[in-house]
Amino acid sequence: MDDMQRLKEDYPWIQTPLVVGAPMRLIALADMAVEVSKAGGIGFIGAGTDVSDLESHIQHAKTLLNDTPAALPTKNRTLPIGIGFINWGADLETAIPIIAQHRPAAVWFFAPSSTASLVQWAEASRTASPSTKIWVQIGSVKDAVEVVQQISPDVLVVQGTDAGGHGLVQGASIITLLPEVSDAIDALHHRTQRTKPILLAAGGISESRTFTASLTLGASGCVLGTRLLATPEAAISSGYRSAILRTTDGGQSTVRTKVYDSLRGTNWAGTHNARGIITQSYVDAVEKGMSQEENTRLYREEMRKGDEGWREGGGRMTAYAGSGVGLVREVKGAGEVVREVREGVVGVLERVGRRARL
Ligand SMILES: Cc1cc2nc3c(=O)[nH]c(=O)nc-3n(C[C@H](O)[C@H](O)[C@H](O)COP(=O)(O)O)c2cc1C
Structure with a gap:
């Protein structure tokens, strides 16, 4: 069975090539997850590091799903959405009973504190x-090889450094990372007969051209994060959304840094930082040498200003975004985005085909 057939068997409501909504913590909640799945993608609720509200988000998603005219077909009566955890902070003891009760189609693990803890999460979830x-x-x-050896995941999401939000401090874009991961997984499969996971691409994909590129690199689908910030379903302030829409030239206007984690007091390991739009706080910390204490004080003051905190020139509020932010130009419904990105692939391939024949 090829990967596209495998995907359709595991998630019968989807259309391929698969478009997935990233489990963005505090941002991708029930509305986003359900809209993405209804459009033939797979939507995720971003539980992140704190699972205390997860039960209520799932209840909300179930209500939204019950209101859909035609139920989405699933395998073994699972829920047609996934749940994303940031494992170094999420509480396993609280999460597992929720997984047992609601049986999401998928759980998404990211940034475990150790391989041993990832093994623990995978075993507990499977049970x-x-x-x-x-x-x-x-x-x-x-990490790809280690994860496959240790837990044989069904899907590996290959995240390149263009991605918005958190990822490895040291990395490469999907243009080199994906084919090398694909080859390494193939080699492992030939050596050990270990089942190959399906590969999905994440990082810098916001429209059909970049999605098609990732398919040529070996992915069976893509993950959208930054692009989905410009949707009514994203739980973000209008100031943050406006910053996403006006920002162009993502390589220049965004940066991977630990400055935003320091200001927000989030305890990520040294291996990870995050990509966000360059703000006054970043300029003050990195270019002007402002003390952490003063910068945090100014950040906290700015938090009281609401949308104003994301203003152009001088704004201090964090706006995590990937380097594809310049290609995000308008607000559209999450379902429309998913359909548009997926359905545009054929046209892109036709144009490539014509060029290749010249
Ligand atoms: C605002 C924001 C929040 C994110 N939060 C999470 C998260 O909670 N868990 C996670 O696994 N990935 C998170 N990510 C990363 C995504 O899973 C994905 O790798 C990334 O969005 C893909 O790149 P793109 O932003 O260029 O689409 C986040 C990304 C963004 C932009």
């Missing part, structure tokens, strides 16, 4: 809900 597929987001060839 709690055997039909729930295990997805892991990785950012290096080494």
Whole structure:
């Protein structure tokens, strides 16, 4: 069975090539997850590091799904959405009963504190809900091989450095990372007969051209993060959304840094930083040498200003975004985005085909 058939068997409501909504913590909640799945993608609720509200987000998603005229077909009566965890902070003891009860189609693991803890999460999840597929987001060839050897995930999300939000400090874009991961997984399969995971691409994909490129690199689908920030379903302030829409030239206007984590007091390991739009806080910290204490004080003051905190020139509020932000130019419904990105692939391939024949 090829990967596209495997995807359709595991998630019968989807259309391929698969478009996935990233489990953006505090941002991708029930509305986003359900709209993405209804459009033939797979939507994820971003539980992140704190699972205390997860039960209520899932209840909300179930209500939205019940209101859909035609139920989405699923395998073994799983829920047609996934749940994303940031494993170094998420509480396993709280999460597992929720997985057992609601049986999401997939769980997404990211940034575990150790391989041993990832193994623990995978085993507990499989026991709690055997039909729930295990997805892991990785950012290096080494991590890809290790994760496949240790837990045989169903899906590997290959995250390149263009991605918005958190990822490895040291990395490569998907243009080199994906084919090398694909080759390494193939080699491992030939050596050990270990089942190959399906590969999805994440990082810098916001429209059909970049999605098509990732398919040529070996992905069976893509993950959209930054692009989905410009949707009514994203739980973000209008100031943040406006910053996404006006920002262009992402390589220049965004940066991977730990400055935003320091200001927000989030405890990511040294291996990870995050890509966001360059703000006054970043300029003050990195170019002007402002103390952490003063910068944090100004950041906290700015938090009280609401949308104004994301203003152009001088704004201090963090706006995580990937380097594809310049290609995000208008607000559209999450479902429309998913359909547009997927359906545009054929046209792009036709144009490439014509060029290749010249
Ligand atoms: C605002 C924002 C929040 C994110 N939060 C999470 C998260 O909670 N968990 C996670 O696994 N990935 C998270 N990511 C990363 C995504 O999973 C994905 O790798 C990334 O969005 C893909 O790149 P793109 O932003 O260029 O589409 C986040 C990304 C963004 C932009």
